[in-house]
Amino acid sequence: MMASQVEKKPNVYLEDLSEGLWKRTPPLFTALGMCPSLAVTTAAVYGMAMGLSTTVVLVGSTVLISLFRRAIPRQTRIPIYTVAVATLVTITELVLKGFFPEIHQVLGLFIPLIVVNCIILGRIESFAAQHTPARALADSLGYGLGFTWALTLIGAIREILGAGTLFGLRVMPAAFVPWAIMRTPAGAFWTMGILVGVITLWRQRGAARRVTIPGVGLQRMREAAEGGETA
Amino acid sequence: MTELVLLFIGAALVNNFLLTRFLGICPFLGVTRELKAGVGMGIAVTAVMVASVLVIWPIYHWGLAPLGLEYLQTILFILVIAAMVQVLEMIIRKFMPALYRAFGIYLPLITTNCAILGLALLMVGENYTFLQSLVFAIGSGAGITLAMAMMAAIREELELVDVPPSLQGTGVALITAGIMALSFMGFAGLSS
Numbered sequence: 274m275m276a277s278q279v280e281k282k283p284n285v286y287l288e289d290l291s292e293g294l295w296k297r298t299p300p301l302f303t304a305l306g307m308c309p310s311l312a313v314t315t316a317a318v319y320g321m322a323m324g325l326s327t328t329v330v331l332v333g334s335t336v337l338i339s340l341f342r343r344a345i346p347r348q349t350r351i352p353i354y355t356v357a358v359a360t361l362v363t364i365t366e367l368v369l370k371g372f373f374p375e376i377h378q379v380l381g382l383f384i385p386l387i388v389v390n391c392i393i394l395g396r397i398e399s400f401a402a403q404h405t406p407a408r409a410l411a412d413s414l415g416y417g418l419g420f421t422w423a424l425t426l427i428g429a430i431r432e433i434l435g436a437g438t439l440f441g442l443r444v445m446p447a448a449f450v451p452w453a454i455m456r457t458p459a460g461a462f463w464t465m466g467i468l469v470g471v472i473t474l475w476r477q478r479g480a481a482r483r484v485t486i487p488g489v490g491l492q493r494m495r496e497a498a499e500g501g502e503t504a
Numbered sequence: 505m506t507e508l509v510l511l512f513i514g515a516a517l518v519n520n521f522l523l524t525r526f527l528g529i530c531p532f533l534g535v536t537r538e539l540k541a542g543v544g545m546g547i548a549v550t551a552v553m554v555a556s557v558l559v560i561w562p563i564y565h566w567g568l569a570p571l572g573l574e575y576l577q578t579i580l581f582i583l584v585i586a587a588m589v590q591v592l593e594m595i596i597r598k599f600m601p602a603l604y605r606a607f608g609i610y611l612p613l614i615t616t617n618c619a620i621l622g623l624a625l626l627m628v629g630e631n632y633t634f635l636q637s638l639v640f641a642i643g644s645g646a647g648i649t650l651a652m653a654m655m656a657a658i659r660e661e662l663e664l665v666d667v668p669p670s671l672q673g674t675g676v677a678l679i680t681a682g683i684m685a686l687s688f689m690g691f692a693g694l695s696s
Contacts, residue, residue, distance in 0.1 A: 304533060304674050308618045312526035355586060355615075359579040367575065385578045385625055386618045391530060458524050459686040466671070466678030474670035 286411040289400075293416030299392050300465070301423045301472055306392045309383045310424055311461040317440050320428025322376045323383060324421025326365055330387050331417045332410065333361045335401035339409035342402050354397050355388070362387045392416060430464050431455045508639045515643030518692060521619050522651040523685040528619030532652060533677050542656030543649060544603050548592065550645025552614055553623050555588050556581075557641045560624045561634050574628075581624045582615075589615045619648060654684060 299305040309327070314320040334357050338345070345353050366384045369377040377384065387393070396416055401409040429439055435455030437445035445451075454460045521527045528549065536542040560581055568574055592614075597604045614620065623644055627637045658680055667676050 304530075307529040307533065308526045311529060352583065352586060355582055356579060359582050363575060363578050366578070382622060382625055382629075386527075386622060388578055388582050389615070389618045389621050454686075457685070457689065458526065459682045459689065461526070462678050462682030462685055466675050466682060469678060470668070470671040470675035473675060477670060 286408065289408050289411035290415040293396075293412065293414075293419040295419065298419035298423050299416065300420070301426075301468060304469075305395060306390050306420060307465075308386065309390065310427060311458070311465060313380050313383050314424055314428040314431055314461065314464075315435070315456050316432040316438075317425050317428040319376070319379050320424035320426075321421060322373075323380055324417070324424040326369065326380070326384060327387055327390060327392070327420055328414070328417025329365055330358060330361045331393050331396065331420075332413045334358045334393060335396055335409045335413035336406050337361075338397050339401040339404060339406040345402075350398075350402070351394075354394060358393055358397075359388045392420060427461075427464055427468065430468075431460060435460060508636065511636060511639050512643035512646075515640050516647035516650065517688065520647040520651055520688050521622070521644050522648055523681065523688045525622070527622040528617050528648060531614075531617060532655060532681070533674060536652055536656040536659055536677070539653065539656040539660060542652040546645070546649030546652040548596070549614060549617065549619060549648055550642070552585070552589060552592060552620055553641040553645045554638065555592070556585055556620055556624055557627065557634075557637045559584050559588065561627065561637050564628050565634075577625070577628065578621075581621055585620050585624070586615045589620075619644070651684065655681065658684075 293299075297303045300307050300310040306327070309323050310320075313323045334354070337357055338354060362385060365387070366377070369380075369384060396413055400412045404412070433439055433444060434452045437443060437449050437451050452460070455464065515521075519525055522529065522532050531545050531549070535545045563580065563584065564574075564577065568577060568580065623641060627640060630640075632640055655677070659677060662676060662680070671679070
């Protein structure tokens with residue numbers, strides 16, 4: 274059924290998919306889902322596991338809500354969304370605990386905390402609640418896989434610099450002394466901050482090629498000082 | 505008594521929710537542009553944390569645990585928190601309109617603030633007594649308020665500094681948070 278719809282309107286679904294996959298990928302392009310992105314990305318494999326667990330819940334809940342979108346009363350929609358997401362999270366947690374105990378151990382608290390990941394409620398509220406299940410599937414799959422690659426990238430950077438390995442395999446020369454700081458919370462913040470900066474720089478260059486004004490901060494300081502004098 | 509003091513210090517400084525545990529980062533980056541809003545948000549989060557201990561601890565230890573329904577904790581906790589935040593929102597809107605305007609969209613988002621649900625899950629996970637849970641909530645809230653206030657104060661100064669255009673906003677905030685996290689690592693020896 275889905276395949277036939279895709280054939281009819283290929284653009285809509287591809288566009289839905291691409292929005293989360295590379296146009297507005299959280300947490301790098303839009304500042305959503307920061308907590309898990311910083312907390313569990315000490316290694317690439319944990320970032321990937323966290324991303325995939327979130328994707329399962331995201332896809333499941335958006336499709337479910339989209340199916341029942343006409344039956345859900347507007348006033349009580351948020352509690353209904355929350356219960357649906359929490360139920361899926363509980364199922365995901367029990368499956369992880371049963372089949373992948375090591376991953377469950379590392380991700381720990383951040384598995385039940387998928388419930389409060391702003392990406393999920395955000396996609397339900399702003400997309401799935403108004404669109405068909407097929408489009409909700411494309412949209413949430415894009416956001417979920419986008420979140421997964423972003424977390425894997427952050428985990429990979431921190432793992433390469435912090436331990437000299439990638440997915441557990443040694444990639445740095447033997448003489449490389451691992452930067453222990455990259456595995457600590459400080460390293461998480463810095464990796465994310467620099468990544469956000471690099472992406473912004475790349476976008477600013479690519480998008481407009483507009484003239485950057487050096488000393489924009491100085492200008493603001495002058496304005497603030499003038500404002501202070503007149504006040 | 506000593507144990508409770510250590511629990512408080514541990515929750516506020518050593519395992520700071522924002523800078524060590526990474527719980528509640530969204531408002532930490534979102535509403536820390538102004539000192540007043542940052543502190544207000546910290547206090548609101550603390551209030552919801554204490555309230556959630558008062559409600560969730562009895563529900564878990566007298567309801568879920570005796571019945572063997574612990575696996576329902578995530579669903580039940582988030583519903584209780586959502587209801588409580590709604591009540592708090594109504595109170596603030598009625599009595600503190602200025603504070604309400606400063607929070608903007610972040611007040612309803614306290615529900616999806618992972619610090620609150622995280623606190624509830626940590627509290628039952630560590631099997632704290634009622635008193636310990638209360639101290640844990642107040643300590644965690646104090647730590648969040650402290651970090652939010654520091655961050656907001658630094659960002660007010662950053663407004664006047666010549667930050668590279670690509671790092672303005674979230675980028676420089678994250679790097680600042682990293683330096684703060686580094687300094688908080690210095691507390692690691694205080695208590696376990």
